[in-house]
Amino acid sequence: MSEAGSAQLLAAQQQAQEAGDDQLDPHVEFLQQLLRDNEFLQRENLLFEAFLAKVDMSKLGSLAEEEAAKKKKAARKSTMPMAPQGAGARGPGGGKGEGAFSALTDEEKNDLVSQEVEMVQAEIEAIKKAGDKDIDDIRTLMEEVDMRIAETKKDTYEFKRDIIIGAENPRSGKVVAEKMIRFLEDKLRQKDATADKLRLKNTTTKALITKLEHQLAHKEEMGEVLHLVDFDQLKIENQQYMERIEERNNELLKLKLSTSRTVQVLNHLKSQLSDMVAAGHSLRRQIQERKQDLARFDSEYTSVLDEKGRGERTVRRLKLEQEDIDTPTIMDYIKFKHEVSELEKQLTDWRRKIDILTMEKSRKRTLLKTVATTQLPVPQRATPSAGGAGGNL
Numbered sequence: 001m002s003e004a005g006s007a008q009l010l011a012a013q014q015q016a017q018e019a020g021d022d023q024l025d026p027h028v029e030f031l032q033q034l035l036r037d038n039e040f041l042q043r044e045n046l047l048f049e050a051f052l053a054k055v056d057m058s059k060l061g062s063l064a065e066e067e068a069a070k071k072k073k074a075a076r077k078s079t080m081p082m083a084p085q086g087a088g089a090r091g092p093g094g095g096k097g098e099g100a101f102s103a104l105t106d107e108e109k110n111d112l113v114s115q116e117v118e119m120v121q122a123e124i125e126a127i128k129k130a131g132d133k134d135i136d137d138i139r140t141l142m143e144e145v146d147m148r149i150a151e152t153k154k155d156t157y158e159f160k161r162d163i164i165i166g167a168e169n170p171r172s173g174k175v176v177a178e179k180m181i182r183f184l185e186d187k188l189r190q191k192d193a194t195a196d197k198l199r200l201k202n203t204t205t206k207a208l209i210t211k212l213e214h215q216l217a218h219k220e221e222m223g224e225v226l227h228l229v230d231f232d233q234l235k236i237e238n239q240q241y242m243e244r245i246e247e248r249n250n251e252l253l254k255l256k257l258s259t260s261r262t263v264q265v266l267n268h269l270k271s272q273l274s275d276m277v278a279a280g281h282s283l284r285r286q287i288q289e290r291k292q293d294l295a296r297f298d299s300e301y302t303s304v305l306d307e308k309g310r311g312e313r314t315v316r317r318l319k320l321e322q323e324d325i326d327t328p329t330i331m332d333y334i335k336f337k338h339e340v341s342e343l344e345k346q347l348t349d350w351r352r353k354i355d356i357l358t359m360e361k362s363r364k365r366t367l368l369k370t371v372a373t374t375q376l377p378v379p380q381r382a383t384p385s386a387g388g389a390g391g392n393l
Contacts, residue, residue: 044109051116094162159183283371290368304354311347318343 167179322336 047113047116051112051119154186287368287371290364290371294361294364294368297357297364301354301357303360304350304357308350308354311343311350315343315347 161173162183165182167176167183168174169176318340
């Protein structure tokens with residue numbers, strides 16, 4: 001639709017809104033209908049112009065003549081019973097004439113639209129094929145460029161390694177000419193060998209192409225060329241195989257996703273296992289340290305008990321000696337009293353030490369049992385020192 005038609009349509013809509021929402025002016029409705037028809041005709045004309053620009057006019061003229069001849073025959077057959085009444089209606093010089101074009105029917109318009117759609121689709125397919133071919137050519141060129149870049153880098157590295165660094169004379173600091181010539185000769189031999197390989201490959205490829213052409217010509221002579229039905233059958237089979245391939249690709253994608261999830265879970269479990277192994281090693285070290293502390297406490301407890309027994313025996317001996325001897329002098333009494341008080345203090349200290357060591361021993365044993373039962377179970381073994389301490393207790 002043109003800009004003037006759009007402006008007219010907007011003005012008509014504004015007038016209709018001003019007149020009222022429920023009822024519209026019949027002239028406005030008629031104008032809107034005319035504008036819609038005009039837009040439809042403009043689109044139709046654009047379609048016909050595009051079709052005429054792509055179709056050969058000579059073929060179109062022959063088709064129009066055939067259609068006109070068919071219409072004339074049909075008109076003659078329909079007007080033969082009414083010849084006296086319609087004889088002067090359409091003569092050679094009356095009516096519209098033979099060269100006039102009639103309006104296209106809906107079927108003809110549909111055919112034109114279908115042909116235009118097919119032409120556009122064919123153009124799109126041709127453009128896609130050309131684009132794919134260009135993409136393949138560019139990709140091939142890029143691969144060739146990458147290969148050449150890699151070869152150039154390799155040659156540069158080898159030249160630097162063998163000539164610039166390896167062929168340098170340590171005394172004069174110059175490159176040895178013999179090594180340079182030998183290097184160039186080796187490179188030329190490699191290039192010649194590569195050229196021979198490519199030449200042989202080219203010859204083999206040409207022979208294969210010739211063989212295939214002969215086979216194709218033989219098949220065409222023998223009438224073994226595939227017909228349209230065979231191509232349709234091959235297309236159907238190709239579509240079925242493509243659907244199967246798509247299903248397999250979907251299954252493969254699902255398996256890849258499940259594999260990735262499984263790998264993630266496995267890595268997480270491995271990290272947890274490594275953490276637990278490290279914690280187990282740490283707990284084993286702690287248990288070993290606790291066992292060493294417990295053995296040391298048992299030995300100290302045993303030694304304290306021995307000292308306690310010796311002190312008690314000394315006290316009993318002193319008490320017996322005190323009872324057996326005569327009444328001492330005041331100075332002896334004061335001295336003995338002082339020794340007794342000192343011994344009692346030492347006895348009290350040793351008893352306190354024994355109590356403290358007993359409590360520490362019971363606490364360490366409880367802690368060791370708790371750690372061994374909750375974290376990593378360790379076979380319980382009775383140490384000789386612990387058994388001896390228990391016997392003493």
